[in-house]
Amino acid sequence: MAISGRAVAFASAGLIPVLLAPRLVTVVAWLGVLLLLTAADLAMATPLSRVEVTRRAPDGVRLTESVSSAITLVNDGSRIYRGVVRDAWQPSAGAQANRHAVRVAPGESLRILTRLAPTRRGDLHADLVTLRAFGPLGLAARQSSRDAPATLRVLPEFRSRRHLPSRLARLREMDGRSAVQVRGPGTEFDSLRTYVAGDDVRAIDWRATARRTEPVVRTWRPERDRRVLIVLDVSRLSAARLGDAPRLEAQLEAALLLAALASRAGDRVELVAVDRAVRARVAGAGGAALLGAMAGAMAPLAPALVELNWTAVTRVVRERLSHRSLVVLLTALEPAAVVNGLLPVAAALTRDHRVVLASASDPVLAELRTARGSSAEAFGAAAAERAGLEREAAAAALRRKGIDVVDAGPEELAPALADAYLALKAAGRL
Amino acid sequence: MSTGASLGADGTANRDGAGTAPPRGAVGEPAARRRIGRWWWPASIVIALLLLTVLTLVVERPPSSLPLAPDNPRPAGARALAQILEREGVQITFERTVAAATASTEAGDTLFITHPDLLSAAQWRAVDHTGADLVLTNLTYSELEPLRRILETTGLGADGVRDAGCSDPDALAAQTLSTGSGDVRAIGGGVIICFPGTAEPGSEPEPGVGAYAVVSDGDRTIRVLANSRPFTNEGLDEAGNAALVLRALGRTQHLTWFVPSPTDSGLEPSGSLVPPGAGAVAAWGILVFLATALWRGRRLGRVVVEPLPVLVPPAETTIGRARLYRRAHAHGHAAAALRAGTASRLAHRVGVPESSGPPALIEALARATGRPPSEVGRLMYGPAPEDDAAQLDLVRALDSLESEVRP
Numbered sequence: 001m002a003i004s005g006r007a008v009a010f011a012s013a014g015l016i017p018v019l020l021a022p023r024l025v026t027v028v029a030w031l032g033v034l035l036l037l038t039a040a041d042l043a044m045a046t047p048l049s050r051v052e053v054t055r056r057a058p059d060g061v062r063l064t065e066s067v068s069s070a071i072t073l074v075n076d077g078s079r080i081y082r083g084v085v086r087d088a089w090q091p092s093a094g095a096q097a098n099r100h101a102v103r104v105a106p107g108e109s110l111r112i113l114t115r116l117a118p119t120r121r122g123d124l125h126a127d128l129v130t131l132r133a134f135g136p137l138g139l140a141a142r143q144s145s146r147d148a149p150a151t152l153r154v155l156p157e158f159r160s161r162r163h164l165p166s167r168l169a170r171l172r173e174m175d176g177r178s179a180v181q182v183r184g185p186g187t188e189f190d191s192l193r194t195y196v197a198g199d200d201v202r203a204i205d206w207r208a209t210a211r212r213t214e215p216v217v218r219t220w221r222p223e224r225d226r227r228v229l230i231v232l233d234v235s236r237l238s239a240a241r242l243g244d245a246p247r248l249e250a251q252l253e254a255a256l257l258l259a260a261l262a263s264r265a266g267d268r269v270e271l272v273a274v275d276r277a278v279r280a281r282v283a284g285a286g287g288a289a290l291l292g293a294m295a296g297a298m299a300p301l302a303p304a305l306v307e308l309n310w311t312a313v314t315r316v317v318r319e320r321l322s323h324r325s326l327v328v329l330l331t332a333l334e335p336a337a338v339v340n341g342l343l344p345v346a347a348a349l350t351r352d353h354r355v356v357l358a359s360a361s362d363p364v365l366a367e368l369r370t371a372r373g374s375s376a377e378a379f380g381a382a383a384a385e386r387a388g389l390e391r392e393a394a395a396a397a398l399r400r401k402g403i404d405v406v407d408a409g410p411e412e413l414a415p416a417l418a419d420a421y422l423a424l425k426a427a428g429r430l
Numbered sequence: 431m432s433t434g435a436s437l438g439a440d441g442t443a444n445r446d447g448a449g450t451a452p453p454r455g456a457v458g459e460p461a462a463r464r465r466i467g468r469w470w471w472p473a474s475i476v477i478a479l480l481l482l483t484v485l486t487l488v489v490e491r492p493p494s495s496l497p498l499a500p501d502n503p504r505p506a507g508a509r510a511l512a513q514i515l516e517r518e519g520v521q522i523t524f525e526r527t528v529a530a531a532t533a534s535t536e537a538g539d540t541l542f543i544t545h546p547d548l549l550s551a552a553q554w555r556a557v558d559h560t561g562a563d564l565v566l567t568n569l570t571y572s573e574l575e576p577l578r579r580i581l582e583t584t585g586l587g588a589d590g591v592r593d594a595g596c597s598d599p600d601a602l603a604a605q606t607l608s609t610g611s612g613d614v615r616a617i618g619g620g621v622i623i624c625f626p627g628t629a630e631p632g633s634e635p636e637p638g639v640g641a642y643a644v645v646s647d648g649d650r651t652i653r654v655l656a657n658s659r660p661f662t663n664e665g666l667d668e669a670g671n672a673a674l675v676l677r678a679l680g681r682t683q684h685l686t687w688f689v690p691s692p693t694d695s696g697l698e699p700s701g702s703l704v705p706p707g708a709g710a711v712a713a714w715g716i717l718v719f720l721a722t723a724l725w726r727g728r729r730l731g732r733v734v735v736e737p738l739p740v741l742v743p744p745a746e747t748t749i750g751r752a753r754l755y756r757r758a759h760a761h762g763h764a765a766a767a768l769r770a771g772t773a774s775r776l777a778h779r780v781g782v783p784e785s786s787g788p789p790a791l792i793e794a795l796a797r798a799t800g801r802p803p804s805e806v807g808r809l810m811y812g813p814a815p816e817d818d819a820a821q822l823d824l825v826r827a828l829d830s831l832e833s834e835v836r837p
Contacts, residue, residue, distance in 0.1 A: 014718075019711070022707020023710050027713040086731045120739075128731050239740045241742060246742075303739065362745050372829070374822075378821050379753075382767040383749070389770055
């Protein structure tokens with residue numbers, strides 16, 4: 001049960017009789033009246049066991065957008081249900097106005113909406129629905145909490161999609177480019193067309209020209225139907241806070257942009273998230289369904305404080321890829337992790353595939369490196385220089401093993417990785 | 431992930447310990463200890479307050495410093511007298527207010543008033559109406575009925591030992607009295623004056639003036655000792671003081687020992703400062719307070735907790751390494767790192783492969799900046815700085831060198 005502010009106001013009004021007859025018995029009498037009225041009000045409130053509660057949450061929402069979750073109340077009792085309903089969600093679901101004053105007549109139902117503005121990616125869970133039913137006087141209320149489970153899947157924001165149009169334009173430019181500029185072992189023959197001034201003479205197809213009266217050049221298009229495997233590291237390295245968000249968020253943005261770009265370029269994209277074992281996997285989706293499938297698979301991912309299992313990564317790569325493909329490792333360029341984990345398996349990966357390591361670097365390191373205020377900051381700068389040198393050494397070791405390294409800040413990682421992909425594609429090195 | 435939920439309790443996660451430490455709250459024993467820990471402070475405060483209360487009740491009150499109080503062991507106090515009386519079986523009630531003194535005194539008792547001048551006329555009437563035998567002292571002026579018509583006080587009277595000089599049996603038993611200054615003079619009838627005084631040393635005693643007066647007023651007796659010295663711890667054992675005051679006070683079974691308080695102005699019991707009905711209003715206040723507490727204290731459903739994600743602070747290993755450098759005063763290591771970083775960037779800029787040795791880089795840098803090679807060499811490969819100031823100088827010199835080499 002609960003009492004209302006009205007009951008307190010009634011108790012306060014007792015000051016008048018107490019001042020008129022300043023004796024203890026007046027207070028006791030007033031308390032008795034209050035208790036009596038409260039008990040009567042409580043007895044006349046609708047029994048909450050006769051109120052049914054169902055909750056429906058939308059399937060998913062992208063971070064920074066907002067949705068409404070619905071609660072349906074059905075009053076099966078014989079009295080009117082007048083009171084308050086609290087639609088409780090975990091705080092990051094952003095349910096601001098989640099207390100609703102309701103009035104449901106007997107036999108009727110009411111649908112109430114709670115606006116959710118999630119502030120975090122992931123599966124956000126609803127808590128109990130609490131009902132409070134006041135009596136006709138509004139002095140006291142019955143209260144009960146119901147379990148009405150619901151989960152809202154908050155998908156990654158995909159903020160990096162603003163980089164997509166410019167990269168798609170670059171992709172289209174690559175189509176039909178003359179062979180010399182883009183020729184490589186993987187570039188595919190597209191068509192023949194009439195020579196126009198400016199075409200490289202080395203692109204002239206002499207046999208075709210012989211059959212016709214005018215010079216004909218060959219055109220090429222970027223290779224298609226390549227496979228791209230994105231390996232997402234969700235181990236301890238992805239838990240590091242870069243700016244406001246963990247490194248994992250930058251990795252997700254990069255993976256989404258690369259997947260969007262590669263699927264438009266005609267390549268088949270797969271995703272695995274690995275820490276000690278495979279945490280999530282997207283395969284076989286293409287076209288418009290791919291991004292939805294990837295966002296859905298990414299939503300519940302969270303960093304775990306475990307070491308990345310590189311053996312599991314190589315096993316997944318071997319299982320999933322039979323032909324030469326592009327393997328993108330979205331992890332961190334951490335010297336210790338690289339030397340102990342990636343370098344031993346690098347040869348096995350690069351023998352069969354083209355491997356790109358993409359890492360979001362820590363902006364704090366750059367700040368540390370350039371701080372000059374005090375002697376303590378000079379030591380910080382020295383430590384940051386040392387860390388930077390070690391990272392460069394690790395990157396150099398990886399490049400010697402044939403692994404391309406993309407190292408950029410958390411905001412710049414997604415476009416940098418997309419550019420690296422386009423460069424590989426233009427060079428026909430996929 | 432499960433690790434995230436369990437480590438979220440303290441908001442942060444330790445990269446090293448988190449993998450091995452068991453989740454908090456998973457084992458029952460630490461949880462119980464935490465519960466005890468939460469109650470420890472309030473419980474200890476309550477226990478301390480209880481102990482303090484018991485101690486104040488148990489420990490004897492400190493002796494009073496009130497003149498003529500029966501619990502005052504100082505020279506001006508009267509504990510000796512009170513103890514002797516109690517040993518002789520006299521029941522003493524010590525009072526500070528007129529209301530209490532009149533309430534605990536009945537006709538036939540003895541009422542000892544140490545400072546009757548502090549009483550107002552109404553208070554005196556209340557005392558007078560008890561019908562008890564009165565013993566008064568420190569009577570400096572006498573405006574009190576019925577004494578006003580019988581006695582008057584004189585400031586005269588010398589210190590010293592006097593003889594009884596009257597027919598009062600108590601005075602005769604005492605024989606001598608050692609007293610201070612002050613006397614009473616009889617101006618009416620029915621009064622016996624004892625221990626006649628002399629206005630000046632050596633002069634003859636004035637008739638009707640003495641240190642002790644006994645007034646028989648109907649069925650009760652008023653005894654007046656002009657000076658209170660015979661009652662005090664200091665003066666009790668002098669001359670025949672003890673005999674006189676013990677006989678005066680020990681006459682009845684019950685003695686009310688009244689030391690008037692200057693702040694006691696009324697006749698009603700104390701506590702009358704609170705207006706009538708305040709108790710009822712206070713009870714009403716408590717009622718409203720409890721109702722408000724019930725109203726605001728009842729939650730609309732439970733508190734929802736957020737499973738916090740694992741977060742590792744940024745650059746924590748680098749910051750840790752910087753602190754290690756600093757604590758160890760490793761200026762050499764720090765300078766080597768700073769120079770190597772600068773060398774790596776500048777070599778890239780001036781197009782010298784990193785594999786080529788220092789001389790090639792020094793030469794290229796000297797060409798690029800126009801500085802003499804010896805200076806560049808000392809800056810890039812010279813001795814390590816010895817202290818913090820030299821290290822800051824080195825950092826700034828490297829910065830300026832770097833700013834001079836444009837790509």
